[in-house]
Every structure is written in C-alpha cells, then in structure tokens.
Amino acid sequence: MLTKGIDVRASRTHNVGLFATEPIPIGTAIWNPCVKCSRWSKEEVAALPEARFAALDIYGHLLSDGSLLLPCLGAYLMNHSCEANVLDTGLDFGVAVRDIAAGEEVTCDYATFTEDGGWSMECRCHSPRCRHLITTEQGGDLMIRSRWRGQVESALRHAAEVDQPLHDVLVELSEPYRRVLKGMTSLEQVSTGASVCAPAFASP
Ligand SMILES: [Zn+2]
Ligand SMILES: [Zn+2]
Structure with a gap:
C-alpha cells in the first residue's frame, strides 16, 4: 500500500520514480507490504x-x-538513494525520515531489503554519502544500521502526531505501528522483529 500525495514522474536518476505532490511530514508512513500487493x-x-x-x-x-x-499502487517504483527520505529499519512499513517537499522524489534504501541476498546495484544518486555500489549485505552493516536507526527513531517521535493516510491498513497489519500510536518511539519498544521483508501477514 502506498500513501496518498505521491505520483509517478520522470526521474533524474532513473526512468521514472515516485514524487511527492504535496508536502509529506516526517513521521508519515509511506508504504507497507499489504495483502493487495x-x-x-x-x-x-x-x-x-x-x-x-x-x-x-x-x-x-x-x-x-x-x-x-x-x-501495490506503484510503490514498487520507489527508487534508491543513499540518503533516502524513507526508511523501514526495524519496522514493517516505510516511514518518512525527514520532511519531504512537494515535487521532491521519494526514495528508500535498497540495502534495507536484506532478504535479497547477493543482490547489488551501481548507484548514481549523487548524494555526498553515496556508497556507489549498493548491496543487500550493507543492510547488516552496524554503522549503516545505527545511522538508519537514529533516523527512524527521530521519525517515530512525530508519527503519532501527523496525519497517517495508511492508518486503517497499518492498524490492522502492523504491531509496530500500533505501538507507535501508544507513544513508543525507540526501536527496542516498537520493533517486533517484523520488517518489510517479514511482514506479519506472510506465513512464518
Ligand atoms: Zn500493498
Ligand atoms: Zn548512492
């Protein structure tokens, strides 16, 4: 499922990508694996x-x-950036880790898809932090994970206050989301071990 206010457009770094059509505040859940995917x-x-x-x-x-x-809903067109504005570390949904302006490309970090073992891609995201060769093994790197964690936790501090267009589907599918609504903001409290690679609706 993909939140509202995101459209498919031509991308600077790829053929097409997802772009915000309205400002999306930090803490907004952007997408999650759902039963309609x-x-x-x-x-x-x-x-x-x-x-x-x-x-x-x-x-x-x-x-x-x-x-x-x-x-579903075109969420599969989300491109990679080494300074992604959407991350999912410790969560079974992707969350905006900073304010996303109208017109800005919505990006995630492909290294978070840790179940895709042996996968790699050359990156031209032009970010100062570009890792150039992106591998899913990087998703296990402690330095990278620690940075993602800080970003996600600061996003979670806003998540209970912002409008959440995916609220209904997340309340149903995501225990981490339900914990966020109760005011929990650290991944120790929020994370259940579920992730976008291991969503609750998937068979164990
Ligand atoms: Zn879906
Ligand atoms: Zn890059």
Whole structure:
C-alpha cells in the first residue's frame, strides 16, 4: 500500500520514480507490504521462467519466507538513494525520515531489503554519502544500521502526531505501528522483529 500525495514522474536518476505532490511530514508512513500487493510463493518463484523472474526481481523484493512481493499502487517504483527520505529499519512499513517537499522524489534504501541476498546495484544518486555500489549485505552493516536507526527513531517521535493516510491498513497489519500510536518511539519498544521483508501477514 502506498500513501496518498505521491505520483509517478520522470526521474533524474532513473526512468521514472515516485514524487511527492504535496508536502509529506516526517513521521508519515509511506508504504507497507499489504495483502493487495502481488505475491508469488517460494514454490511459484521457483517455477517462474528465468526471464520472468529477472523482470519481477527488478521491482519486487524477496520476503523472509522466500516469496516475492511486488508492492501495490506503484510503490514498487520507489527508487534508491543513499540518503533516502524513507526508511523501514526495524519496522514493517516505510516511514518518512525527514520532511519531504512537494515535487521532491521519494526514495528508500535498497540495502534495507536484506532478504535479497547477493543482490547489488551501481548507484548514481549523487548524494555526498553515496556508497556507489549498493548491496543487500550493507543492510547488516552496524554503522549503516545505527545511522538508519537514529533516523527512524527521530521519525517515530512525530508519527503519532501527523496525519497517517495508511492508518486503517497499518492498524490492522502492523504491531509496530500500533505501538507507535501508544507513544513508543525507540526501536527496542516498537520493533517486533517484523520488517518489510517479514511482514506479519506472510506465513512464518
Ligand atoms: Zn500493498
Ligand atoms: Zn548512492
């Protein structure tokens, strides 16, 4: 599921990307894996022709149970940036980690998709922090994780106060979100071990 106020447009760094059409404040939940996202089970993934899998793997991401998820409502078009304005560390939804201006591209960090082992991509995000070669192994790097954690926790301090267009679906699907609404803001308190790679609705 993808929050409102985001549109698909031509991107400076990729063919297309997601752009805010209105200001999105820090703490807003931007997307989450949901039951309306397209999903292929581990067995279905194994049976896919190689070319079909390669095409799906560009936009989809693997979940911890081996299934492949293609986020709905165009959320799969979110591009990578090494200074992403959306992160999901410790959460089963992506949250805006700073205010996003109208017209700004909405980006996440592909290294957070830690179940996609062995995956890598050359990055041209032009950020001063660009890591140039992005790998899913970086998602386990303690320095990177610690930075993400600080960003996510500062976002969570705003999450209970801002308008949350995804409120209904998150209340139903996300225990971390329910904890945030109770005023919890540290990942120790909020995180259940669920992540965008291991959402609660997926089979264990
Ligand atoms: Zn969805
Ligand atoms: Zn980069």
